[in-house]
Amino acid sequence: MPLRFFVCLLICSCSLSIQAQTPPYPRNYFRNPMGIPLQLSANFGELRPNHWHMGLDIRTNAQENYPVYAAAEGYIAHIGVRASSFGRFIIIRHPNGLSTLYAHLNDFFPALEEFVRAKQKEKESWPIELDFTKEQFPVSKGAFIAYSGNTGGSQGPHLHFEIMDTRTEKRLNPLLFDFGLKDDVPPTLSKLAIYDRSKSVYDQSPFFYTLKNTDSGYIIPKIPVINTGLKKISFALAATDRLSGSNNPNGIYSAKLYLDEEPQLAFILDSISYDETAYMNAHVDFKMRYNGGGFIQHLSRMPGDLGAAYHPIKNDGVIEFNDTLLHAVSIDVSDAHGNRSTLNFMIRYYDSLAKPSTVISKPLVIAPTMVSVVEKPGFEMYISDKAVYDTVATSYFVAGSASPYVFSDIHQVGEGSVPVHDDLVVRLKLKRKVPEEWQDKLIILRGDRKGSTVRKAVWQEQWLSAKFSDFGSYQLIADVQPPQINSLGSGDTVNLSAASRIVFTPTDNYGIKSFKAILYSCTADTLGYHCSGDSLSAGQWLRFTNDKGRNSIYRFDETCPYGVHKLKVTVEDLVGNTSTREWWFKRYPYTAPPPKKTSSKKGKGTKTIKKANEKAKKDVKKTVKKTKK
Template sequence: MLLNCTNLVAQIFPPTSYPQGYFRDPLDIPMRLAGNFGELRPNHYHMGFDIKTNARENLPVYAAADGYVGRIKIEPFGFGRAIYVVHPNGFTTVYAHLNAFNPALEKWVKDQQYQQESWKVFLELPANLFPVKKGDFLANSGNTGGSQAPHVHFEVRRTNGDVNLNPFLFGFPVDDAVPPQLQRLAVYDRTVSVYEQSPRLFPVRAISGSTYMPTPSVITVTSPVVSFAIGAYDTQTGSTNHNGIFESTLLVDEQPVVAFRMDNISYNDTRDLNAHIDYKTKFQGGPFLQFLTELPGYANAIYRRNKGNGAIDVSDGAVHTVSIVVKDAIGNTSTLNFKIQYSGTDPERPAPAGKKFYPQMMDGFESADCEFYIGERCLYDSVHIRYNKSANTNTEVVSSIHTIGAPYIPLRDSFLIRLQPTRPLTDAERSRTVMQWFVGTKKEVQKVQWQGNWASARFRDFGSFQLVVDTEPPVIVPIGFTDGSNMSKAVRIAFTVKDNLEEFKKVRVLLDGKWLRFTNDKGKTFLYSFDEKCMGGQHELKIHAEDEAGNVTEKTYNFTR
C-alpha cells in the first residue's frame, strides 16, 4: 500500500531541481535545527531554518556563497538585525537575529542611520558596494528582534519575486533519518463552517514502523461531507525539537485527492497559515491541526488539487479507505490508514446567530452607532458574524462597547469599523480619539479618521471595540541617571517609555541639538552606548516621546561626560 501511495503522490508534485552544494552552512559548527521551513507559528509560517548556535551569541556568520550584500534590515521585532546576500545564480540568502556586522559594513550602516536619523532602517545597497565571497565573515550571531533564544535565522529566496524556498531543497548538511511523527486525526463536518464546530479528534498509534492507525480504525460519521486534519511533527537525527512537516497527501479509495507541500511561500502569504490550520482549535488552547482541505478563501495556497479540494462526499454510505501520507523534505515517510463510513443520520442543528459572511465577497453590517465592512480578502471560510453592544462606564471611553465576531475566526486582511461616540466631542477631544480593540488582556489602539460624527479605523482581528479619548502623554523613565548626573564612568544611557494605552508611536532623542542613535531591540529599553558622538564635557539630552493619540512628552537631562 505504501509504495502505491508514494507513486500516486508523485502525480501531484512533479520532481523539482535546485543546485546542490552551491551554498555552505553559514556557521562553522554542525548544522542543527531549532526550526525548519513551513513550521507552524502564531499567524505565520516559519520561512527558513533556525540554526542553533549552542545557546551562545557572537559566533561568526559567513556568506553561504559568492554574491553581494543587497539589503540590510534593522527593526525592534521580526529579524532584528539582518543581512541579505544576493547571489549570481538567482537566489538570495538572508541571515537574521544578528549582533554586530563586520566592521566595514557596521560603519556604513551606522552612517546611513545618522543620515536618515532613524535606528530602524531597511537599506538597499548597490552590487559594487559590499561584494562577498563564499565563506566571508558577515556578522556575529545574536538574539535580536523576535528571537527568543540565541540562533541564526537563515533563508534562501528566489531573488526574482522574493519568494522563500525550503533550504532543505538545496542539500544543506542536516543529518535526518527520522520519519515524521503522527499524533492525532481530526474529522470535520463540511456542511457547516470550520469555525462553527469542534472537530472529532482521534488518537493515532504506530502499528508497524512508520505506518499509523487511529482508534477506532473504522470511523462512522453523521455528516455526508467530511474533511480531515492531522497533528504531526518532524525532527532530525539526534534532535528532540518538534519541527514542521514538509508534505502531506490525502488519498481516498487509493486515489490522491489533495496535498500540500512546504516548498515555496511568499512573505505576502505567510499569514495564510491561519487557513492551513484549525485556527479555532488552536486559539482555544488546543493543538496545531493541519487541514487536508483547501478553504475557499485561501488564495495562493500551498495546496495542490487532484480530485477536489479535500471535502469528501461519503453520502453513499459505503466504507471508504483513507490514507494520509506525510513526508519530510529528505523523503522520510509516514502513513496513516483508516476507513470512514456515513451513518445516514445527519442531525439537525440550530441556526447560528449573526449575519453570514462569505470569502471573496464584500459585505457589511450597519446599526445606529456601529458599522463594519468585511472585504473580499478577509475571510477564509463562510461564517456567521455576531454583533453585540454593551454599555461602558469608563469615563475615558466615549462609546459603547461593540463586540464583532469571535476572536477564533481569523482574518487575512484588516476590516473597517466605524463607531459613533455616545456624546458630542470637542475638537480637542476628537483630535485625541483612538479606537481600542481588546480580547481578554490583549489590546491594540489605532488613531481614528473622522467623517462627520463617525470615527473609523481598521483592525485585523475580531473582538471588542470602543472609542477612547486619550489625553495622557507617555512617561519617560530614565534608568540609572537623572538631570545633572555625572556619567563619566557610565558606558551607556538607557531609558524606557510607558503609556497608559500600552503603545507609543514615536521616540526621538537629541544630544546637544543633534539626533542620537538609540537602539530599541524587542521594543523594550532604549539604549545608547557611548561613542565618538558624545565626547567629554557638558551635554544636553532631550527625549521626545509621542503616543498614538498624539500626546507628547519632552524631557531634558543635563549631564557630564
C-alpha cells in the first residue's frame, strides 16, 4: 500500500473517531440573526489576547443600527449593559437546550428597552444585568430583538453571536451548525516551529521553517530532511483560514499530529467554556506574541494546561528520539467545513548535532502543578498550582523609592512575557507608618514595560494584599488625589439650548470606580435665573452612559425638560476619593440656522439600513403584541 494513501486512511479514521465523540448539532434550527447576507469578520476559536474568540463576528457593512433577529424561538433570559466586554447584549434561551447570545448592540426592541431603562433608573446605575422568566419576553424565530451597534469592547460596528449549551454555558462552534456559509478554501500554513522540550518553552526561541504549498500538500522547501540534535522536541504552527470570497484571515478549527503514521495529538475547537478560554495562552507561544511576533500554535500540551482543546494520544505531543532513523511527520489542519491542508516532512536525530545545554542560573523556579511561595523581606507572593503552564525560571529584584506617597520598596518577580492563569496573591509590608487619614487609600501598583494594573490593597495586620494576573514589579502607594471633572461650560448659567447631550470625561491617576449625576429642576419659570427652596425639585438620577469606559454621556430626554436646572456630578476613584461639582444651566427650544446647500448622495449602505429598519418597525409591532400576550 502506498505510504501517502496509508497516511490518508489514518488521518480520516482518526478524524472520524474524534468527530464521533462530538455531540450532534441541529441543522437548520437557527437562522441568520441579521437581515442581510451573512459575512464574517471573525470565527469561533480565533486567537485573541488572553482568550479564544467564543463566537462569530458578523459584518454590518461598517455601519450601526441594522435590525437583529432571534435565531430561533425561545425567550429572553438575560440582558446586560456593560462599559466593556459585550457592551449591550441579549441572551435567548431556546427549548432545545441551547441558548444564543447577541452582543455589541445599540437599543433593544421598544418594550425591552423601556423596561431596562426603568430598572436602570430604579437602581440608579447605567451598568446593569437582568434575568427574566420565560413569561416576560418570549420571542419567535425571526422576531426583531435589537439594533446592531459598536458598544462595549467592540473595535468597529458588527454583531457578536454565540451559541451555548444552556446547562453548562459551554460555547459551541456556530460553524458546526448549518448557516449556509460557503467555504471551499483550505487553511493556509505559513511557518513550522520546533522547540527543545528538554527545557521550558519560556527559556528559548524556537527554530523556524517557512512552508510552501504544492500540488501534493505543504512542504519545507529545499530541506528534504530536518536534521536535529534535539532529543526531545515539539512542534508549533502558524496557520490561518478564510471563507470563500473573503480575504479576512480567521482561525483554524483543528490540527492533528502524526509520527510515522501514528497519531500523537490533536487539538479541536468545537466547544470552549469561559472558564477555560484563558488556556489559549498555553496554546500559543505567548512570549513571542508579547514581544511583537505573530501567533504560533503549539501541537503539544503544556504541563500546566488543564483545558479541553487538546486530545493527547501519546506523550502530550512531545516527541523523544531513541534512534537516528528517518521519521515521517504529518500535520493535518482543517477548518469547520472539512477543508484540509497537510504538511509532510522527514526528521532525523543526530547525536553529533547535539549542543551542550546552557542553563542560566536563576534563583526562583516556579513549576506547573506545584504551589510556590516567594518570601523576601517586606514581600510575599503566593503562586497556586494552576498559575503557570510551563516551568518559569526567573529572578527577584528590589529597589527603593523616594516618593512620599510610596510606602514599600519596589519588588519585581519575573515579567509580563510569562502568562499567568490563576491569580497571584501579592503581600507587601509597610516600610514606614502611614498617616491615619491615608490608611484606607492604599493601592498596590503592578507594572512592566507594557503597562500597569492597580488593585485596592486589603489590610492583613502590618501587611497589605491584592491579587494580580501578571508578573512584574509591585509597590504600595497612597492614592490621595481625587478625580478631576471637566467643566460643563462657562458663565453663571450655562446655556445648553443648542446641545443635544452632555459629555463628561473625568480622569484619575489610578482609575475611576463610579460616576453619578443628579438633576434638580426649577419648578416655575424663573426667566433664566436660579431658583431655590420649594421652587427646586427633588433630585433625579440622570442616565449617563459610559460605553467603552471613556466618556460619560447624557442625551437629553424627558427627565430634563426645558427650563433652568442645577446639575450635581460626583466621581469616585478606586479607594474612595471623591470629587463633586455643580453647575446651573438652562435649556430652551432652539432653532438651528439653515444648513448650507450641498449636493450629496445617500450611500448604498444607508439605503440598506433604511430598508431594514422599515422591516424592523413591522416586526416590532408583532413582537410587542406577543410580549403583551
